[in-house]
Amino acid sequence: MKQTDNSGRTILVTARLEDSWKARIQEIAPDFHVESRPWAKVGDISNELWKEVEILFTLNTFPTPEQAPNLRWVQLYSAGANQAFDSPLAQSKATITTASGVHAVNIAEYTLTTMLAWFHRFPRFEEWKQKGQWPDEQGRNLFMPEELRGKTLNVVGYGSIGREVARLARAFGMRIIAMEQRPDHRDHGFIFPDIGDPEGKLPDHYYPKDQFHQALAESDVVVAAVPLTPDTRGMFDAAAFRAMKDTTFFVNIARGDVCNEADLIHALKEKEIAGAALDVFTEEPLPSSSPLFGIPNVFMSPHISGMTPHYDERVAMIFTENLRRYVKGEPLYNAVDRERGY
Known part of the structure; x- marks a missing residue:
């Protein structure tokens, strides 16, 4: 040059x-x-x-x-x-x-992939595949899926990724609630064409930080999409998981440190929540000694949801x-x- x-x-x-x-x-x-x-x-x-x-x-x-x-x-x-x-x-x-x-497009697609796989029983398909057989006719009810339509999606952190998750989820007929602190709820960052929710019109309801647990209690899917700051570090703790329904599916595509990992492990093992999809962890790469590797009701990936060509x-x-x-x-x-x- x-x-x-x-x-x-x-x-x-x-x-x-x-x-x-x-x-x-x-x-x-x-x-x-x-x-x-x-x-x-x-x-x-x-x-x-x-x-x-x-x-x-x-x-x-x-x-x-x-x-x-x-x-x-x-x-x-x-x-x-x-x-x-x-x-x-x-x-x-x-x-x-x-x-x-x-990251909006690829991480939003990753998030929807985990949601669809969870509610359409793909982990159970894989479990029976490993057995080398299918259940008998009566046992086929094990594969009965749930639909995303009508479920409440809670987007915690309504930035570019959260807005694209909401846009895709709306196409599946989900009810959307979100935590976003700007009073106008508009996206003030860089916006790629036809991506996300620039005007902030998709959520059925916005909730403030002091209603965090109240919002968790009405959520079928909770997506952690907040930036890591002193305020968000450890925000998903034992109290947060107890506030969720035992049928809730939790997805963390933010940072590992927004979640108290020990509290999450307890919530998964004790079935305080139904399951989780985790792309980020407190320690990366996740050590082989982590109990998360042995928990069946969790999807895991090695911090790759943001990868795209x-x-x-x-x-x-x-x-x-x-x-x-x-x-x-x-x-x-x-x-x-x-x-x-x-």
């Missing part, structure tokens, strides 16, 4: 980015020099270059404020921002934006749209509120 003589204003990209997007970045911001160092660590970047960086597009390459005194904006490659607050970036005055919205392209779309807004002095999408932590 041809370098300009504007090396004093630099966009440093340490995330994976196709060459076509690099050209688009230079087109949007011709006054900047674009430096691409995929997956470089902080120490791999010279002090001279750090001093020129005004915009940083990265997963977790976070300089100290002293290293990058001219840093004004950090676009994260990830949808979550918790790693940024455990780094030197926490002391920086730079604006931080996330890739919120990038379209990830890089979608993140690039978010970054370049934010870059367009940055050079025009417009508000950026997915700006992190440092006090709220997301």
Whole structure:
């Protein structure tokens, strides 16, 4: 890529980015020099270059404020921002934006897959398959499914993922309730076309944080989709699971630490809830000694619900749209509120 003589204003990209997007970045911001160092660590970047960086597009390459005194904006490659607050970036005055919205399609499909598999008895099919036989005619009632239609879906954290879960669930005729703290309930983040619930019109009812347990009590499916913050850490605890019906199906696609894992294990073993689908855990990778591996009424996957072959392209779309807004002095999408932590 041809370098300009504007090396004093630099966009440093340490995330994976196709060459076509690099050209688009230079087109949007011709006054900047674009430096691409995929997956470089902080120490791999010279002090001279750090001093020129005004915009940083990265997963977790976070300089100290002293290293990058001219840093004004950090676009994260990830949808979550918790790693940024455990780094030197926490002391920086730079604006931080996330890739919120990038996971909406694939994680919502993962969530609906687990719900359909659970209520249509796929675990029981697999159990009998392993036996090498089917039950007799009378025992076939073991396979009697339940329908999603008419069930109450509780989306705890009505962000981009939760809104796409709600959109898909509405097509199945589910009643939707949600926890979302903005008074207008609109999605203020980056929105891909025809995805989610931008206006926040799908839920039949919104509930505030102080009615959390009340909402759990009326839920047939509970989906944890909150960001990890001090307020959400451990919010799904023994009291929360006791508040749920013993027929409730719990899905965690947020972060492992929003759930007290010991309390969840107890709730599953004691049938305080019917079952769970877990893609995230307190310790990752989940150690083989975890009791979760031996619990039959739980689906598990190794934190892969966010994987999609379209990830890089979608993140690039978010970054370049934010870059367009940055050079025009417009508000950026997915700006992190440092006090709220997301």
